[in-house]
Amino acid sequence: MEHTLPVSQENLSQFANHIRIPTFDRKSLKMGIVHIGVGGFHRSHLAFYTDKILEKTNTPEWGICGVGLREGDRKIYDVLKKQEGLYTLIVKHPDGKIESQLIGSIVDFIFGFDNPDPMLERMAHPDTKIVSLTITEGGYNFNPSTGAFDFENPDIQYDLDHPDKPRTVFGLLTASLAKRRDAKLPAFTVMSCDNIEHNGDVTRDMLLAFAKRHDDDLADWIEQKVCFPNSMVDRITPVTTQSDIDYLEKSYGMKDEWPVTCEPFIQWVIEDKFSNGRPEFEKVGVQFVPDVKPYEKMKLRLLNAGHSVLGILGAIHGYKTINACMEDETFVGFLRAFMDKEATPVLDEVKGIDLKSYKDSLAVRFANPNIKDSVSRICSESSAKLPKFLIATLQENLDREGSIHFATLVIAAWCYYSDIRTDKNGQALEIIDAMDVELHQAAKQTKTNPFAFIQQESLFGNLAKNERFTKIYQVTLQKIYKNPDVKTHMQDILSYYKSNR
Numbered sequence: 001m002e003h004t005l006p007v008s009q010e011n012l013s014q015f016a017n018h019i020r021i022p023t024f025d026r027k028s029l030k031m032g033i034v035h036i037g038v039g040g041f042h043r044s045h046l047a048f049y050t051d052k053i054l055e056k057t058n059t060p061e062w063g064i065c066g067v068g069l070r071e072g073d074r075k076i077y078d079v080l081k082k083q084e085g086l087y088t089l090i091v092k093h094p095d096g097k098i099e100s101q102l103i104g105s106i107v108d109f110i111f112g113f114d115n116p117d118p119m120l121e122r123m124a125h126p127d128t129k130i131v132s133l134t135i136t137e138g139g140y141n142f143n144p145s146t147g148a149f150d151f152e153n154p155d156i157q158y159d160l161d162h163p164d165k166p167r168t169v170f171g172l173l174t175a176s177l178a179k180r181r182d183a184k185l186p187a188f189t190v191m192s193c194d195n196i197e198h199n200g201d202v203t204r205d206m207l208l209a210f211a212k213r214h215d216d217d218l219a220d221w222i223e224q225k226v227c228f229p230n231s232m233v234d235r236i237t238p239v240t241t242q243s244d245i246d247y248l249e250k251s252y253g254m255k256d257e258w259p260v261t262c263e264p265f266i267q268w269v270i271e272d273k274f275s276n277g278r279p280e281f282e283k284v285g286v287q288f289v290p291d292v293k294p295y296e297k298m299k300l301r302l303l304n305a306g307h308s309v310l311g312i313l314g315a316i317h318g319y320k321t322i323n324a325c326m327e328d329e330t331f332v333g334f335l336r337a338f339m340d341k342e343a344t345p346v347l348d349e350v351k352g353i354d355l356k357s358y359k360d361s362l363a364v365r366f367a368n369p370n371i372k373d374s375v376s377r378i379c380s381e382s383s384a385k386l387p388k389f390l391i392a393t394l395q396e397n398l399d400r401e402g403s404i405h406f407a408t409l410v411i412a413a414w415c416y417y418s419d420i421r422t423d424k425n426g427q428a429l430e431i432i433d434a435m436d437v438e439l440h441q442a443a444k445q446t447k448t449n450p451f452a453f454i455q456q457e458s459l460f461g462n463l464a465k466n467e468r469f470t471k472i473y474q475v476t477l478q479k480i481y482k483n484p485d486v487k488t489h490m491q492d493i494l495s496y497y498k499s500n501r
């Protein structure tokens, strides 16, 4: 296109001939939702559902105010400020069809890294009814193996010493809830949208642990007044690339500095427990259920764990994307066998869901050739993901004497990945992990102590003391170090299972 126009409220009508634009009155929206952690996933999921609600119902109290409290949130703040909260969602179908839409549910953004006061004011504002979170699996500040709140974290220490100038989510929630209590305002709901089993319960337990240290009475008030619904959230949302930005410019003459791409599939199952009202999300396809736990477990142990299985093994093999892994029949077979033999047996019954079709649909979603979800995104922060997605399954299989070969290969491959840091052809891997240094240090000792990696108890619990596991692990590890062509080992495990059926 010859002329390009930046995304803004004023230019909206200019885009209306090409793509869907918000038609609700954005100016009259109140901010009933404050969202902490506005990344790609929030923008493809909660902000998308909220946009739909605002289109469908006349409920202007449910606009979203984004909040960023980390230095890393500066860029999204700058972009969304410039674009007045607007951004494009590019939905990519497996058959090549692309649907783009401008999303208008985010109406303001507060960047609180330099000064938390405006965030606190917004959260303590009478209009705020829900504070939602996508702060990643690692953001909940607990020890993955014991589940206890980590008071050693220096930022948590800082927040305990400076309760009015919080730096962490827990400090921020506590301080804003204290303001609401003092002002005799109703509490807001704290709604976690992260991939953690019992995400609402975990958020409550962590917040109460923190708040108790600070003020017992306040902790009691929170316990009585704040609801923390558990939820299962799902939509594959890869990292935005320059070509997504170029696509909008070339196709529609739109200059969107940070669009979001995602798959067509979307799901949100949540418990109907809200302290102070909620949007009528059921009108836009959200499922409300009395107990979300079986759904969460199913999704985390099949989809997220499945991603990690492909990610770690794919990285060592040299694949760059998840769909590239799914073009390889060994990967497809290994993934399905892991799901059938190790993940499925530890799941609870999920009413109304046929697990076989669910697993079939995951294979189709992972194989979507247009999503190009990078292996490096999947492997990022594995130290926060694997304990919940994969190691928990391994532990449960050890308890019930189930199969452990598939998950063990992934753990051994993760050790190799953390130690050698290249794929099987010697190409450097892009490793993004808050525990990168610790993982590398531990893995590096493998030659002298084969169990050094799994002796990191905060990640692996007591796995290193389990004889059945360590026997298989040691042999698997030796094989990978001798021959990093992981596919050979995947095939061996698959043939072993076929012949022992």
Ligand code: CS2
Pocket: 195, 233, 234, 235, 236, 237, 303, 304, 305, 307, 308, 377, 378, 379, 385
């Ligand atoms: C992925 C998830 O980060 C990961 O490892 O498995 O981001 C996944 O794409 C989403 O949970 C899908 O809902």
